[in-house]
Amino acid sequence: MTPVTSKVCVVGDFAVGKTSVTERFVNNQFSGKYLSTVGVKIDTKEIELPALGVAQKLVIWDVAGSDEFGPTEFAYLRGASGYIFVADGTRPATVAVVEHLYSQIIKRYGPAPFVLLVNKKDLSQEWSVSDEYLDALTDAFGHVYRTSAKTGDDVEQAITRLAELIVDNDLRSA
């Protein structure tokens, strides 16, 4: 089965765990050391979507953290089939950043499938995003996951769900 190739961009504020989420998904690894990303890191992973009977090659663009997109970041997003928004559950402001970036992307490139990962679920003592807020986000955006790149909780499920959404979207567009 020849996989369908899709470009997905991982976006969000700095130090929310975008690179860690990608590393967990692609290589099933985690490093606790924070290393800021400059520019964009590209990785690929092939997955199968048995429910849809397709294989998919995801080309994942892990974009440097930012609370505001400029021309450089928009250039990275060109041609993306979907987005992985990442926020930090211990820093509520990063969820607001995601909301802002989402509106910027929609304005620039139009709607596309996405999932929202509220990450660092393992830091339960420091978790500061209320369930009510997350429920409201789920109501507004749909696909919201509480994830932990450290333990792997819900990372694969969230990104696999995005892959399904992209295939659905492609089929509808075709």
Add this chain to the structure above:
Amino acid sequence: MELPPRVVNYLQDEFLSQARPFCFLIDEEYRLIEQWGYAGWCGLAGIEPAMDMRGPAPFLAGIPLTEVLELEFVETPGRVVVNVHVIPDGTQSYIVLLDTRHVHASIQTRQQSVNELRLMRASQDKLIDRQRDLISDLVETRSELDHHRRETERISANKSRFIAMMSHEFRTPLASIVNYAELAAEENSSSNDVQKSIETISRSAKHLTSLVEAVLDDASLDAGQLELREYDFDILRLFHDVASMMAPMAAEKGLSFATFVHPDMPARVHADEVRLRQVLINLLGNAVKYTVDGGVKLTATYDDGRLMATVSDTGPGISMDNQERVFEAFERGAGKGEKGAGLGLTITLRLVELMRGEVSLDSMPGEGCTVSVHVPVMAAEDGPVTRQEILPTPSDDTIAAKPLSVLICDDDVDMIALVEHYLHRSGYGLITSFDSSEAIAKALKYDPDLVLMDCNVPGVGGVAAAKVLRDRGYAKPIVALTASKLDDEQKSAFTRFFRKPAPMQELLSEIKRLTH
């Protein structure tokens, strides 16, 4: 200035050695047409014409080949950092890769420091917020503690004052009782002295009883043990009784006293007569107590199932600060030198609340005081006689019609002597016992017409003795006469229950009724 070829060549060499450009040409299907430069450094060694370049160069996936595009600092899966330039040329596109490792490393180091600093600041802000919250909680907790401490101190001071006051209040009538009893017992006392002593003893005992009842009522309300006993009764009679009781007290102080009962007041209502009477007596008693000039007025109206009783006086009034406190236990508004437990208004308020009613107070210093009580009260039809009405009037009704015997069991010699005195006078024969086990034996042996039983007595105790007597076939009345509080199950062991101190006339009437 135009650069000489030598400089141009130098710059060109410098750029080529730093940026190590690698360029390849692809068609619109991303297939390689041809390449220029060394591909090894950027992980593209081995690419061949017609190869789909989105495989070895995944950053091309999704990239439109219709416009010039520059992508800075693209880190490939082979961990090489390049700047990617897409330069379309008709149906073909040139892709230029420039090595930016050195610049990227330098920016990354700077960016890392900046981000770590921002994280540290965010963490600091969070700590400061937490600290601020903790300080705010601490201040609030401290303020609450201060408030509780002041309340506790005030309550404790009130209780201390209450104990000191009650000590005085109890001792005064007790001293009268003791001294006048001694006086009456003196051999050379005239009959006039004895009569006067008895009157004083009786008055002091009543006062003592009212003090004890106030304290016990307050304790019962505290423990939630006070229950209303509602029945139909003549409310007009109640107002009349209360007015008859208060008018002489007001007159003694030179105060006017008036009662107005609205014509719409039903003649009979269904409520707790005893507690309603207590509420009115407390309010009127206070009004008379604290009023020096002028008068006291009781107004009673009835509307839509609610009774409103208003007591107004021309007394000193109560300041706003003290208006809430006068309903608290052991507070005595203007009570300098006044007698009482300081519980009257507390009990009044709690009794009214127990009746699902409200109390309101309207007063200004120097302008008297008006206290209104609103309670839901059902009007009653003219129906069966009330409990009060079936009580026989004292006098001849208490005399036994035929020779009858009563067994009295009590460990208090004085109480036995008192009951013995009254029962003898009423024509009853007496069997006495200080022990409940002995009382069982005597009752079964002599079969008295009635057993009068204290509960807290030596032996098996009064309640158990009554049950044993019933089990062994004693079928005549067993009446409890006790200072103890009994629950319904305990009361069921007895034919009737009297709480000490019981009005002797009422007790005798009941004994006669039960033995005939």
